[in-house]
Amino acid sequence: MNTPDLPSFWAVIPAAGIGSRMRADKPKQYLQLAGKSILEHTLNCFLDHPCLRGVVVSLAEDDPFWPNLSCARDPRIHIANGGAERADSVLNALLRLGELGASEQDWVLVHDAARPNLAQSDLDLLLAELADDAVGGLLAVPARDTLKRIGSDGRVRETIDRSVIWQAYTPQMFRLGALHRALAEALVSDVAVTDEASAIEWAGQSPRLVEGRADNLKVTRPEDLHYLERVWRGRS
Ligand SMILES: Nc1ccn([C@@H]2O[C@H](COP(=O)(O)OP(=O)(O)OP(=O)(O)O)[C@@H](O)[C@H]2O)c(=O)n1
Numbered sequence: 001m002n003t004p005d006l007p008s009f010w011a012v013i014p015a016a017g018i019g020s021r022m023r024a025d026k027p028k029q030y031l032q033l034a035g036k037s038i039l040e041h042t043l044n045c046f047l048d049h050p051c052l053r054g055v056v057v058s059l060a061e062d063d064p065f066w067p068n069l070s071c072a073r074d075p076r077i078h079i080a081n082g083g084a085e086r087a088d089s090v091l092n093a094l095l096r097l098g099e100l101g102a103s104e105q106d107w108v109l110v111h112d113a114a115r116p117n118l119a120q121s122d123l124d125l126l127l128a129e130l131a132d133d134a135v136g137g138l139l140a141v142p143a144r145d146t147l148k149r150i151g152s153d154g155r156v157r158e159t160i161d162r163s164v165i166w167q168a169y170t171p172q173m174f175r176l177g178a179l180h181r182a183l184a185e186a187l188v189s190d191v192a193v194t195d196e197a198s199a200i201e202w203a204g205q206s207p208r209l210v211e212g213r214a215d216n217l218k219v220t221r222p223e224d225l226h227y228l229e230r231v232w233r234g235r236s
């Protein structure tokens, strides 16, 4: 069943990172938040969406934590091998989508395993705004603080015009064929791509930004998880 105005899509969840900045005893996607792992919350953002065609999760080799999740045997979820960098994990997931019968023109939404607080309204907004877009795009938030460029001595060189600076979030939504080609070529050319939009930009296209909620944050450092724990406690 599809929602009339929203396009159907595949979700890709790169979940093969080690979470070094979190300094925890396990990869951060397996840390608990309000009674479930971060990864389960993230998957739940997508699993009940009426336009979802399937999910590919990229996992580290011999990941010992995944089999213990309640969703591990969900038939809508497929597994790909993680890679050395996030971009490699995403590329492997795109190849898996090809094996699953996805076509070049299918929409793919790539979303970090470490962003468990994606609002359904943001997901629907992204799908609605980009459904007819020729390139695709991503959720993003405008810079909110004064920004400084610093020198190697740690001293301020200049204050940057923040009106043109946005922070890239996920999901990032592109056509499978275009994203696959852009990512594969960027990796072969040794271009650093920290998100899907960077690869599309490198291929000469201009992704569209859709303003999302700032609380769709990536759990990167311990204080991010503490913040989300407070947010989720307030909801129960
Ligand atoms: N080789 C990698 C590296 C990262 N990721 C995933 O990409 C997302 C965003 O990456 P980041 O926050 O940098 O996660 P980590 O690499 O795990 O963190 P850190 O850089 O602190 O080690 C995470 O969901 C992470 O699991 C991945 O699938 N494969």
Ligand SMILES: C[C@](O)(CO)[C@H](O)COP(=O)(O)O
Residues within 6 Å of the ligand: 086, 112, 167, 168, 169, 170, 194, 195, 196, 218
């Ligand atoms: C893709 C991303 O979430 C966009 O903000 C981010 O770049 C991934 O994490 P990293 O810290 O850059 O590896």
